[in-house]
Every structure is written in structure tokens, then in C-alpha cells.
Amino acid sequence: KNEVEQSPQNLTAQEGEFITINCSYSVGISALHWLQQHPGGGIVSLFMLSSGKKKHGRLIATINIQEKHSSLHITASHPRDSAVYICAVGGTSYGKLTFGQGTILTVHP
Amino acid sequence: DVKVTQSSRYLVKRTGEKVFLECVQDMDHENMFWYRQDPGLGLRLIYFSYDVKMKEKGDIPEGYSVSREKKERFSLILESASTNQTSMYLCAIGAGTEFYGYTFGSGTRLTVV
Numbered sequence: 001k002n003e004v005e006q007s008p009q010n011l012t013a014q015e016g017e018f019i020t021i022n023c024s025y026s027v028g029i030s031a032l033h034w035l036q037q038h039p040g041g042g043i044v045s046l047f048m049l050s051s052g053k054k055k056h057g058r059l060i061a062t063i064n065i066q067e068k069h070s071s072l073h074i075t076a077s078h079p080r081d082s083a084v085y086i087c088a089v090g091g092t093s094y095g096k097l098t099f100g101q102g103t104i105l106t107v108h109p
Numbered sequence: 110d111v112k113v114t115q116s117s118r119y120l121v122k123r124t125g126e127k128v129f130l131e132c133v134q135d136m137d138h139e140n141m142f143w144y145r146q147d148p149g150l151g152l153r154l155i156y157f158s159y160d161v162k163m164k165e166k167g168d169i170p171e172g173y174s175v176s177r178e179k180k181e182r183f184s185l186i187l188e189s190a191s192t193n194q195t196s197m198y199l200c201a202i203g204a205g206t207e208f209y210g211y212t213f214g215s216g217t218r219l220t221v222v
Contacts, residue, residue: 033211042215043199086151088211095140095204096167097211099152 003027006087006100013107019074021103023087026068033097034061034072035086043086077107111136115200115214122221128187130217132200140204141183143175146197158183190221
């Protein structure tokens with residue numbers, strides 16, 4: 001069993017829909033990261049959080065430390081949100097991250 | 110803005126060649142990482158370094174070595190490239206915490222033929 005599990009693996013939505021991607025982890029963490037990778041593009045950091053909730057534009061990330069679970073929400077989805085979304089958890093050892101498999105999101109106009 | 114620069118975006122090498130992938134950062138950060146990214150497997154840690162001349166094996170170090178002679182530069186070396194090392198290679202710096210995050214380079218897509 002992977003230490004970081006994401007669901008779903010693939011997600012297709014229509015423009016304007018509300019999207020949720022889930023991440024569960026089984027290890028102790030110092031922070032959880034949500035990353036975005038557009039096709040052929042590099043990886044950018046969307047959120048880093050260790051508790052509660054963060055919001056940036058149409059993106060919201062939440063984390064429940066007790067349940068070892070995080071969600072990434074996208075409100076009013078747009079085709080430019082089409083990308084791979086990756087959940088990663090950081091422990092305390094030199095900043096190493098453990099990554100989920102990623103969720104491929106496709107938003108159709 | 111933090112910059113993590115990987116020397117090549119695309120690289121094609123022959124089986125058996127010695128391959129050097131370079132990563133340079135401008136943040137004076139202690140921690141630097143090399144990952145490879147493969148479809149269905151996600152990102153996997155090859156090696157990391159937490160200071161000059163200090164290195165630690167990651168999850169998949171076989172067939173690779175690294176060098177960190179200066180703080181800003183972390184090199185990944187494929188001693189004798191093989192076709193199963195065809196992959197996207199990503200360099201990153203960071204502490205992985207909520208306040209000292211992570212910055213990735215743009216990646217090097219290596220094809221070994």
C-alpha cells in the first residue's frame with residue numbers, strides 16, 4: 001500500500017463544475033503539499049498546509065490531521081485547470097517529500 | 110522569485126554513455142533533490158543532498174550517482190545509461206514544511222536509445 005493515496009486517478013468535468021480531489025496518507029507529516037503540472041510543463045506548488053484550510057482564487061485546500069486526509073477543491077472549473085494534480089507529504093527528514101500518483105483532471109468547455 | 114535551473118530540457122543519449130544532468134539554484138538552500146517521474150509511478154526520489162559534499166540515497170539510487178561540490182549546484186550522473194533510465198528528471202530544492210516550501214526545476218526529458 002502506498003503511503004500517499006489519491007483519488008480519483010482520472011477526473012473529467014464540464015466547465016463550471018465544482019471539483020474535489022482527495023488525498024489520504026499513512027505517515028506522520030510536517031506539511032502536505034498540493035502541486036500542479038500542466039501537460040509538458042514543470043511542477044508548481046499550489047498549497048502547503050499543516051492544518052485547517054487555505055484558499056487561493058478558485059482553489060481551496062483543506063487538511064484533517066486526525067483523519068490523515070486532505071482535499072483540493074476547484075470552484076467554477078475552467079479548461080485551463082486541466083492538469084495533473086499531485087499530493088505530496090513532507091516529513092521531518094531533510095525535506096524529503098513522498099508523492100501520490102497524481103490525478104489527471106480534464107475540464108471540457 | 111526562486112530559480113531552479115536544469116541545464117537541458119531534452120536530451121538523447123546512447124546506451125552505455127555517461128550522462129550528466131545539472132541543476133543550479135539561486136536560493137542558497139541546503140536541501141536539493143533529484144527525482145524521476147514516470148507514468149503510473151509518480152515521482153520517485155533518486156538522491157538528495159543536505160549540504161555541500163553531503164548526499165543520501167533515495168528510494169531508487171541504483172545506476173545513479175550525484176555530486177555537490179558547491180552549494181548552488183547538484184549534479185545527477187548516470188554512470189552507464191540504460192534504456193530503463195529513459196524518464197523525466199526533476200530537480201527540486203526545499204524544506205518541505207509549510208513555511209519553507211518546494212521549488213522544482215522545469216525538468217529534463219532524457220531518452221536513452
